[in-house]
Amino acid sequence: MLIKPLFSHGPVPGYRMLLCAIVAFALMFAEHRFSRMEDLRAQMTTVVAPIQWAVSVPSDVLTWGSLALSDQRALVDENRRLREQLLTLSHRVQRMASLTAENVRLRELLNAAGQTEMPYITAELLSLDSDPFTHQMVIDRGRRDGAYVGQPVMDASGLVGQITAVSAYSSRVLMLADANHAMPVQVNRNGLRFIVQGSGRYDTLNVMHVPDTADIREGDLLITSGLAGRFPAGYPVARVSEVAHDPGQPFARVTAAPVAQLQRSRHFLLLFPPPTIEPEPGDRLWDETFSIIEPPLELMQ
Known part of the structure; x- marks a missing residue:
């Protein structure tokens, strides 16, 4: 069935076009002059709304389908990435378990005991020494709290110093920076042992008697060596x-x-480090030590 065009060539269609133009201008004039045209237009829009909805249904269906497919694709890709991450983390956990077991075996071979939790108590600063040539402070823990002379003192970053005097309710601490303080340390990287002495400045310590050929570098961490039994081993200095x-x-x-x-x-x-065991007279270590120190009888005669 052929659709007859509204405007075709000839004299009669020309009149139709002129009539449509006049009607259009009349509607525009009526809308501009009369307020009731807005109500009429609203009613016409209500009548035409189902038609507009029906026309937009195919487009909405296509849009929803494309979004669903894209979301499904994104979920598939994310699931794949999560599976890969899960496998990677599982491999790392297995590696960590293997390294832990290897560490335990090496400790057993070396007959080395694991580090145990060291007891401690907290303390707070009371005052600083006013003498500019000393670096000492007073804390609020004393003899009644178990503090004793020579006890190591630390903060959240590392070793601060040691207690040099104790009263019932407070203690005096000699800090590392004091020129009268010295202690044995070792390089964490290679285990070389040295003596660190205070310089009288808070930001500088002197490492004493380092051979010119010693393997020590800028940035090396110095930790307590545990020698002399005053400071426990392994704490950063x-x-x-x-x-x-x-x-x-x-x-x-x-x-x-x-x-x-x-x-x-x-x-x-x-x-509160564990007490050190010192050799007593009669022990094998005591006897061996004195057998080395004592001169032979031939030299004494």
């Missing part, structure tokens, strides 16, 4: 800040910066 080699000198000039916040910390830990 300082980090090497400068290594200077003087030509022709047997020792290098090495300085380090304390890792503890000596000028800012207000809360501290007082450690």
Whole structure:
């Protein structure tokens, strides 16, 4: 069936076009002049709304289908990525378990005991020594709390110093930066042992008698060596800040910066390391030591 065009060539269709134009101008004039046209237009829109909805249904269906397919694709890709991450993390966990078991076996071979939790109590700063040539402070723990002379004192970053005097309710602490304080340390990277002495400044410690050929570098972490039984082994003390080699000198000039916040910390830990076992007369170690120290009888006669 052929659709007859509204405007075709000829004299009669020309009149039709003119009539449509006049009607259009009349509707525009009526809408501009009369307010009732807005109500009429609203009613016509209500009548035409189902037709507009029916016309838009195919487009909405296509849009919803494309979004559903894209969301499904995104979920599939995300699921694949999560599976890959799960496998990677599972491999790492298995590797960590293997390394832990290997560490246990090595400890058993070396007959080394694992580190145990060390008892401690907390303390707070009471005052700082007013003498500019000393670096000491007073904390609020004393003899009634179990504090004792020589007890290690730490903050959240590292070793601060040791207790040098104890009263019933407070203790005096000699800090690492004091020029009268010295302690044995070792390089965490290779185990080399040295003596660290305070320089009288909060930010500098002197590493004493370092051979010029020693393997020590800037940035090396110095930790307590545990020698002399005063400080427990393995606690951070300082980090090497400068290594200077003087030509022709047997020792290098090495300085380090304390890792503890000596000028800012207000809360501290007082450690209770296990007591050291010293040889007594009659022990095999005592006898072997004195057999080495004592001169032969031939030389004494």
